Amino acid sequence: MKLHNPLAIDDEFYLNGIKFHVHDIQAPIIFYYREDGDKKIREISYITLIEDPTFKGPDEVMKRSAKIESNVEKKVTFMLDTLIPDRKKKTIQRLNLIKPILLYNKAKQGDMYALNSFNEVYKYFLNDNETIANLTKKELLERVSKKSKESGSKKISPRQLERYLQAYYESENNRENFGVEGLISKAFYNAHSREDEKAIQICHPKKNEIILDTIYCRIDNDEYIPLIEQGIKRFLSKKRRKITHLHSDLEILCSAKKLEPLLYDTVFKMVKRINVQIYDRLSKGIMDAEYHDPVTQRISGYFARSPLNVIEIDHVKLPIKLIDETTGSDLGEPWLTLAIDVYTRMIWGFDLSFQSPSGHKVMCAIYNGICLKRAKETYGTINDWEMHGIPTVIYMDNGPEFNNAYVKSMIEDELHAEVRFRPVATPRYGGIIERFFRTINDEFLDQLLGFYSKGSSVEERQAAKKEAILTLSDLTELLVRYFVDVYHFDTHKGLPLDEDTPAVRFHHAVNIMGYPPSIPANHEESYLIKLLPVDMKSYDKDGIREENVRYASPETSRFVNTRLKKNVKIKFDVRDISKIYIMDTTNQTYIEVPSISPPAEKVQGMSRELYKAIRRILIEKGKINKRQIPGTEHIIEGKRLIQSRFETMVNKNASMRKHILNKGGTLSVALSSVEPPKRSTPSKTQSLIEKYNSQRYGTEL
Numbered sequence: 001m002k003l004h005n006p007l008a009i010d011d012e013f014y015l016n017g018i019k020f021h022v023h024d025i026q027a028p029i030i031f032y033y034r035e036d037g038d039k040k041i042r043e044i045s046y047i048t049l050i051e052d053p054t055f056k057g058p059d060e061v062m063k064r065s066a067k068i069e070s071n072v073e074k075k076v077t078f079m080l081d082t083l084i085p086d087r088k089k090k091t092i093q094r095l096n097l098i099k100p101i102l103l104y105n106k107a108k109q110g111d112m113y114a115l116n117s118f119n120e121v122y123k124y125f126l127n128d129n130e131t132i133a134n135l136t137k138k139e140l141l142e143r144v145s146k147k148s149k150e151s152g153s154k155k156i157s158p159r160q161l162e163r164y165l166q167a168y169y170e171s172e173n174n175r176e177n178f179g180v181e182g183l184i185s186k187a188f189y190n191a192h193s194r195e196d197e198k199a200i201q202i203c204h205p206k207k208n209e210i211i212l213d214t215i216y217c218r219i220d221n222d223e224y225i226p227l228i229e230q231g232i233k234r235f236l237s238k239k240r241r242k243i244t245h246l247h248s249d250l251e252i253l254c255s256a257k258k259l260e261p262l263l264y265d266t267v268f269k270m271v272k273r274i275n276v277q278i279y280d281r282l283s284k285g286i287m288d289a290e291y292h293d294p295v296t297q298r299i300s301g302y303f304a305r306s307p308l309n310v311i312e313i314d315h316v317k318l319p320i321k322l323i324d325e326t327t328g329s330d331l332g333e334p335w336l337t338l339a340i341d342v343y344t345r346m347i348w349g350f351d352l353s354f355q356s357p358s359g360h361k362v363m364c365a366i367y368n369g370i371c372l373k374r375a376k377e378t379y380g381t382i383n384d385w386e387m388h389g390i391p392t393v394i395y396m397d398n399g400p401e402f403n404n405a406y407v408k409s410m411i412e413d414e415l416h417a418e419v420r421f422r423p424v425a426t427p428r429y430g431g432i433i434e435r436f437f438r439t440i441n442d443e444f445l446d447q448l449l450g451f452y453s454k455g456s457s458v459e460e461r462q463a464a465k466k467e468a469i470l471t472l473s474d475l476t477e478l479l480v481r482y483f484v485d486v487y488h489f490d491t492h493k494g495l496p497l498d499e500d501t502p503a504v505r506f507h508h509a510v511n512i513m514g515y516p517p518s519i520p521a522n523h524e525e526s527y528l529i530k531l532l533p534v535d536m537k538s539y540d541k542d543g544i545r546e547e548n549v550r551y552a553s554p555e556t557s558r559f560v561n562t563r564l565k566k567n568v569k570i571k572f573d574v575r576d577i578s579k580i581y582i583m584d585t586t587n588q589t590y591i592e593v594p595s596i597s598p599p600a601e602k603v604q605g606m607s608r609e610l611y612k613a614i615r616r617i618l619i620e621k622g623k624i625n626k627r628q629i630p631g632t633e634h635i636i637e638g639k640r641l642i643q644s645r646f647e648t649m650v651n652k653n654a655s656m657r658k659h660i661l662n663k664g665g666t667l668s669v670a671l672s673s674v675e676p677p678k679r680s681t682p683s684k685t686q687s688l689i690e691k692y693n694s695q696r697y698g699t700e701l
Helices: 046-051 085-108 112-121 137-150 159-175 179-183 226-238 243-256 264-272 277-284 359-370 375-379 403-415 427-443 458-467 472-488 504-513 521-531 553-558 608-619 632-649 652-662 683-696
Strands: 014-017 016-026 029-035 041-046 075-077 195-201 210-220 310-317 330-332 337-339 346-353 393-396 418-421 534-537 542-548 549-551 567-570 579-584 590-599
Touching: 016 504, 029 046, 041 046, 046 534, 085 112, 085 137, 085 159, 085 179, 112 472, 112 504, 137 159, 159 179, 195 226, 210 264, 226 243, 226 264, 243 264, 310 359, 310 427, 337 359, 337 427, 346 359, 346 472, 359 403, 359 521, 375 472, 403 521, 472 504, 534 542, 542 567, 542 579, 553 579, 553 590, 608 632
Parallel strands: 310 393, 393 418
Antiparallel strands: 014 016, 016 029, 029 041, 075 590, 195 210, 310 337, 337 346, 534 567, 542 549, 549 590, 567 579, 579 590
16 A cells, blocks of 8 residues: 655655755654755754645655545545445455565565565565565565465466556556555446446345345446346346346346347346355345454564554553543543554554443544644644554454454555454463553553552542542543653663663664655545444435434435435444445545534534433433434533533532632643743653653763
8 A cells, every 4th residue: 555655865755846855864853955946954853744734755746646636525535445345355355465566566665664564474475594685576476376376265377466466556656545446356346437337236036125236237228227137136036046047037028128138148247247145145044244354363473673563452441530521520430542563662543532442442543543643733742743654563452342344354454454463361462562551550640630559449449539630631631741752752671772762762763764654644534434434324315314313415315215225335433423424336435424413513523422322311301202313402401411410420529629720720731821930850751851862862961
């Protein structure tokens, strides 16, 4: 997958439309100059550079399609999502076949991150004492071809692999980051641009509302379509299905309508385009089954060779009591989903919420990891949070929130990374992240009000509950500040002595290898849509009903179909019920659709969990019935009722908040606009940064 190429010395880039060259890298500073100007050496922070909307990276920066840049912001195109599971599986299989060759080509061009990824994931293509430098592309093609046969599938010849590569690169050049779409078989597209290609819906022989598949055929006359659909429906209802019988049935139907009979070859090709899984489902009576890949499990045995080579991710319930920011009532302990870079020990991504471990929490942490963090802008940190991008391997626990089809598909199919799992009941294989969880407790949380130790008694936990004053947003900000300004600059026993802090380890790697590949800032929204869960829904005259919210827009009214159920594919974010995304299979785009009942502006940013709580209390109070969707007034009333209920449950936290506020204190952890008083002794953060600078420049400051 094509990403922002890592910046390296002598690379070219564009800023404000002007061409510059990278003169030197002393992470996190980029030194650059203008070749056709005064050649004066300038410097800029790497994060500041790539966050600039005018920045264009070094790889074919001025060759991007004007069509891509002019895309409507609310539409994101994903042709791969239009495929049914079996066809998507075949496309991903083709991508997996050429992945080692794609990495090989990048490694041969000097990309050290690609070299490390190849050695980590595809080292079995190398003989003993052999390196990529000694391996020719022809030899690699032959080995990949041989491996394809050993895996039990049909052998793919080296020539066919070269065709896959050519199709991938052609698609990548036309549409950056979507080379995989070039691997979709042309016979299996769910949407076509030819006017003479007609869609034929394959319906269940007994349940007309269930669409099993959609195929496309070149037919001049639309009158053939209902006849073909009728013939195929009868064909599927038979236990012994013969194409000759289908051809005979279609001849009779065409003759009755005074139409020319279809050729046998035409009928044969139509049948071959029907997904073979449909026959299995009909024979077994399984209509709602979805395709699930078995997850190949591997034990650890890895050694990270560069930043973003291997990421560990896991959950933990933090032993600290938090309160509601409005009422002061106890909300309990939050769950932290954390992802750490094994090579540098820097924090890659996280998610902090009261939601229990789930695939959605994993998605939130991964999305946080691949995107720019903007920590200075959002949380006022001293340093930039530089660790971001798409890793090679994501290493996870065997819990159901990790080991499921949604998470595996999100990582492998969308991010094109590799999934690896710990062996069951072997926490030692996730030792890096487990040790960091202990570090958070011992060095960070135990200094905060509301914290209780692991072996605390009931009385001690009650005491923590009474003294709690932090909200979820407070703890989120403090965690980010701890990650970025303290932990990244603190000594780590698991790192080499000459690179004993995560920041030094990362910057030394960057100085040698350049910055890791990352996604462009203006592509972040499209990646969010990629990672969201998918569902099939019915679009009737009132729109789509999803979790008791109605969604519709004038642009999507063409999807209304009262005859067919579950006729549209949607993506949704449980953190914001004000919108969903609908797949338009005609041009392979996701269209943002706002909620109309309740109105989007009244529920913007409202989570599904809060909305359910509002409906539940409105039903209890008799304000609405179970099928009714709350309107604007109901939403306001529901919020008021929830607040009223919270107030009746408030314990001594509320009086403590009032006491602190009355004394002139504050519960906010935002930076003060007033300059803080000078400290007689440097803080831990200041001491760590001074130590880092000393290591970086080799001098005592």
